[in-house]
Amino acid sequence: MKVRWDDLASSLAERFPRAAELMIEAREDVLAFRHFPPQHWKKVWSTNLLERVNEEIKRRTRVVGILPNDAAIERLVGAVLLEQDEHWQLEGRRMFSAESMAEIPPLDQLPAQPSLLDVTA
Structure with a gap:
C-alpha cells in the first residue's frame, strides 16, 4: 500500500x-x-458513524439550549454516547468483535509518529 x-x-x-x-x-x-486488522478497514475508513453520533449530540444540545456548566455538558454527551452504545448492542450492529479487537497491536508496537509539537518546533 x-x-x-x-x-x-x-x-x-x-x-x-x-x-x-x-x-x-x-x-x-x-x-x-x-x-488495524483487515476486517476493520472498511469500518475505520469511513467517518459516517462518527458524523451521525456528532449530529445526534448537536441535536440534543440544541434542544436543551443553554447548559449551566461543563459538568452538565459532560452528562448530556455521556448520556447520548451511552444510549448509542446500548442501541448498537441491542440491535446487534456491534462495530468490532472482541476477538478482532484483540488483534490490534499495543501502541508501543506501532511505528512512532512525530507529534504535532515535534513538527511545529
Whole structure:
C-alpha cells in the first residue's frame, strides 16, 4: 500500500509538486488504518458513524439550549454516547468483535509518529 501511495505521489511530482509533497507528508496519517486488522478497514475508513453520533449530540444540545456548566455538558454527551452504545448492542450492529479487537497491536508496537509539537518546533 505504501508503494502504491508513493507511486501516485511521484506521478504527481512533475505537474503538481506541492500536492506530491503533501501526499508524502501525510502518508502515515492517511494509511494509519493499516495497523488495524483487515476486517476493520472498511469500518475505520469511513467517518459516517462518527458524523451521525456528532449530529445526534448537536441535536440534543440544541434542544436543551443553554447548559449551566461543563459538568452538565459532560452528562448530556455521556448520556447520548451511552444510549448509542446500548442501541448498537441491542440491535446487534456491534462495530468490532472482541476477538478482532484483540488483534490490534499495543501502541508501543506501532511505528512512532512525530507529534504535532515535534513538527511545529
